[in-house]
Amino acid sequence: xxxxxxEGYRGPQVCKIVxxxxxxxxxxxxTDLLRPSVSEARGSGTQRRYSYxxxxxxxxxxxxxxxxxxxxxxxxxxECLRGGLGEDVASANLVLDEGSSVLAxxxxxxxxxxxxxxxxxxxxxxxxxxEELDAAITEFGPAPTVPDTHVEAAAGSGS
Amino acid sequence: xxxxxxEGYRGPQVCKIVxxxxxxxxxxxxTDLLRPSVSEARGSGTQRRYSYxxxxxxxxxxxxxxxxxxxxxxxxxxECLRGGLGEDVASANLVLDEGSSVLAxxxxxxxxxxxxxxxxxxxxxxxxxxEELDAAITEFGPAPTVPDTHVEAAAGSGS
DNA sequence: CTGGGAAGTCACACGGTCGGAATTACGCCC
DNA sequence: GGGCGTAATTCCGACCGTGTGACTTCCCAG
Numbered sequence: 001x002x003x004x005x006x007e008g009y010r011g012p013q014v015c016k017i018v019x020x021x022x023x024x025x026x027x028x029x030x031t032d033l034l035r036p037s038v039s040e041a042r043g044s045g046t047q048r049r050y051s052y053x054x055x056x057x058x059x060x061x062x063x064x065x066x067x068x069x070x071x072x073x074x075x076x077x078x079e080c081l082r083g084g085l086g087e088d089v090a091s092a093n094l095v096l097d098e099g100s101s102v103l104a105x106x107x108x109x110x111x112x113x114x115x116x117x118x119x120x121x122x123x124x125x126x127x128x129x130x131e132e133l134d135a136a137i138t139e140f141g142p143a144p145t146v147p148d149t150h151v152e153a154a155a156g157s158g159s
Numbered sequence: 160x161x162x163x164x165x166e167g168y169r170g171p172q173v174c175k176i177v178x179x180x181x182x183x184x185x186x187x188x189x190t191d192l193l194r195p196s197v198s199e200a201r202g203s204g205t206q207r208r209y210s211y212x213x214x215x216x217x218x219x220x221x222x223x224x225x226x227x228x229x230x231x232x233x234x235x236x237x238e239c240l241r242g243g244l245g246e247d248v249a250s251a252n253l254v255l256d257e258g259s260s261v262l263a264x265x266x267x268x269x270x271x272x273x274x275x276x277x278x279x280x281x282x283x284x285x286x287x288x289x290e291e292l293d294a295a296i297t298e299f300g301p302a303p304t305v306p307d308t309h310v311e312a313a314a315g316s317g318s
Numbered sequence: 319c320t321g322g323g324a325a326g327t328c329a330c331a332c333g334g335t336c337g338g339a340a341t342t343a344c345g346c347c348c
Numbered sequence: 349g350g351g352c353g354t355a356a357t358t359c360c361g362a363c364c365g366t367g368t369g370a371c372t373t374c375c376c377a378g
Binding site: 063064066067068069070072073074076093096097098107110111114115118119120121122123124125128129 | 222223225226227228229231232233235252255256257266269270273274277278279280281282283284287288
């Protein structure tokens with residue numbers, strides 16, 4: 001399946017869905033935190049195109065930042081999330097210990113993790129993130145303020 | 160009991176015990192994160208004097224920073240720790256949720272907390288912190304590189 | 319008085335983000 | 349094809365938070 005030009009979510013759309021500024025999205029793309037996986041921009045006036053998976057990761061980053069975690073630590077968290085690609089991510093807890101990150105799938109596993117490590121942890125509960133993202137896509141993704149059949153088709157193919 | 164001039168820990172000594180730079184300690188004192196509770200400096204050449212409690216709080220701050228938490232969030236955490244003054248802090252877990260901080264005293268309490276809130280948490284396990292601090296004081300506090308009976312007395316009165 | 323140590327001062331660096339403006343591509347219309 | 353308008357990216361300087369390093373000033377003990 002060849003990548004269609006309209007596939008994925010545009011930069012400004014992503015900012016609305018995830019709840020971040022364009023500046024942030026741009027900086028993160030430029031500094032390799034999260035680049036648009038569907039399509040990079042080819043210059044001014046062209047568009048970055050992000051996948052649904054990109055949006056999920058961005059949402060997690062946003063949460064971490066809101067909780068006062070530095071962007072550097074968020075970078076590590078995202079690496080872990082990318083490593084857990086095949087797992088049931090939506091029901092897990094992402095546990096960041098100093099220098100490492102793990103996905104915990106049960107309360108017991110979580111408690112065990114908290115007894116080890118260096119003694120300081122960042123925890124991201126993932127099971128509400130997908131729902132929240134889907135709700136935001138419903139609001140900002142398929143139905144922009146200015147009705148646009150063209151954009152609607154793009155949003156549909158992104159999920 | 161009047162405060163003795165030699166009471167408490169001197170600035171550079173605190174840096175060794177806690178494992179931070181003098182610049183950090185200075186910046187934190189100047190920006191009101193943690194000021195020396197025993198005695199402020201009265202100008203160049205005079206000394207800041209910190210209490211044992213100050214050192215404990217500094218150690219927690221250090222841990223948070225090492226885990227990638229911003230200083231702003233660490234400020235909130237310390238406020239919570241100050242609020243839990245009468246509690247058995249040494250065996251608790253400090254749980255930072257977005258906008259609030261709580262001390263959890265059992266695994267069950269901890270799990271409950273993780274099911275609420277905004278979904279992102281910073282957790283500091285406190286039960287090793289006191290031991291670690293006491294070990295560092297044994298190393299850097301009462302027995303500096305240059306033996307000094309004067310300083311030894313100060314360290315003794317700090318605990 | 320002198321020397322050592324501690325705090326104070328100041329310019330700077332870096333990460334992260336912001337605002338404003340410039341540049342560019344693209345789609346549409348004539 | 350050319351022109352126009354819109355949207356998106358790029359560029360640039362500035363700001364803020366969090367320190368760092370070099371240097372100065374000051375205090376205190378001997």
